[in-house]
Amino acid sequence: MSDHSHELEAHQAEIAEPIPDPGLPPHEPRPTDVDPASERRAERQVATFFGLACVLSVLFCVAYFTMHVGEHPSTFLSLGASTLWLGVTLGLALLCIGIGAIQWARKLMGDEEIVEYRHSASSTEEDREEAIAAFQQGVEESGIGRRSLVRNSLLVAMASLGLPAIVALRDLGPLPEQDGKYAANGVNTLYKTVWAKNMRVVQDVGFNPIKPSDMVVGQLVNGEPAVFDPANTNAEGEPEFEGTALLNATAKAAVILVRMDPDDIVDEHSKNWGVDGILCFSKICTHVGCPISLWEQQTHHLLCPCHQSTFDLADGGKVVFGPAARSLPQLPITLDSEGYIVAQSDFHEPVGPSFWERG
């Protein structure tokens, strides 16, 4: 304490305060400091909270072993009893320990106010000189100034470490190239999807092909290219697409079929890409690529649930609201010899969000 008061005096002598420092108010003791009875009461309170935490921890174990999980879970007020009681007991146990600790600090731990002054953050002059001398000695002994061959070859070595980092960036994926080795199968680029001439549009999940007569005005069908049907196998009897390849291809090729009254379709070019008022659009939002199928059949608006981009499907998929910048790509469709809806070709533009190479 004498050390503190000494510093305090020195500090006050240094700066002449325009308003004198009133200092700390006199310390007032708490009831627990002066009254042994209330001190014991506070002790009991703290101990009670810690004891409660103990009981709750045991109850957690009881709940863990008695509540059923799995196919026929125990319930409490139609909530899952196991999750509920595990959470309640463990949460309250932690809370009780916390409340007990804070009560302990508030009522029983010392609460005398202490003033601590800040000190300069810099080291002493001697320490600094010593450090600089050690560094200079290192420079001198290593000879980094004199031995230019060693120094320069070290710089080159460090710089060439950047090469592995740059080359490894290539693994981030193939460029969205239009031609080249990845474009060949039409799967790995952002420009192409698996849609091709005469590929049937089938219903997602069910994989049934669709005839125009199957669809009524106002109908929506979430569609996929027929090549995704697991029954569609290659020469080895394996499904043509599965696993990650299927997910990657679906992320671009998913479509929706909608049927409108042909008189309601404003865009003639768009109408010509459809059959009897049935149009096929990409299901991937041109903003950031969410799957969109929130179709209002009376307004012909298609909404993206992520950021509320709205496309008018009666007007060539034009953006009428929201952050999307491009019209929704349309897949030209026609009928095959059996009367099922098929694609005329792949999409004529990249589907999904914009990317920098996209013109």
Place this chain on the structure above:
Amino acid sequence: MRLLSEKISRKRRSRFAGPLVLLIGLLLTGGLYAAFAPANADQSGPSADDVAKGRALFEVGCASCHGKNAEGILTKRDKNFGPSLIGVGAAAVHFQVSTGRMPMAQPGTQAIRKRPVYSDTEIRQLGAFVQSLGPGPAVPDASDYDISNLSAEEIAKGGEFFRTNCTACHNFAGHGGAMPEGKFAPKIYGDTPQQIFEAMLTGPQQMPAFSNQVLTAQDKKAIIGYVKTINEAPQYGGFGLGGLGPVSEGMFAWLAGIGGLVLVAVWIASHSARSSKKKKVQA
């Protein structure tokens, strides 16, 4: 015919034999067709009486918006005041009227679900009248939406169909969602299986239709089974908070969670009681 003509010699054949054979043939064809033809939902056929009573009900309760002959009424700006009901079918009538959406209390963008105004008989009669105006989806057969015998696999498949076709508007738990201009996709777990089936079949208001030719009756039944299953399952993770995901959960975390922490922080830093007594100096 050859068999017959061999058995009955030309001399013995009565002159009524030809017409008789023709008659038997026709009866057989008709009878066989009636026996094996695909069952039609309105097989029993709405009686003329139902149609007449339905028309009477329609003229009182529906014609002010839908027109005297259900031809629809346009507003001055050529927008729908009440759409034409020709060809919407009895299924649409049953859905709209049995959920109380029709008749609407007032014209508006969203038909609100409320206590139905018409009795089951009246709904049947209204449906019979609308069905008589033009072909449309009939009220589905009870077996189409009987979900009692669905297997776990079918319900899981129904879940796939549900997530593909329904969740964009009705939310992944069927709790509904907001749409532009005051419209909303309603929650669906309060509806009967028949109403859910009819909604998919007919596409009420802004909802697209899902015809039985594409999304088959069996698929629809699986979807209904899935919706009912997830709503009957106990809320295993605790309170669902409306099943709205991050919106209501985040609101709870901000208001109750962070609010509670603020209160605790205030308590920790608050002044505790002080005593005017002096502390006894320990010897």
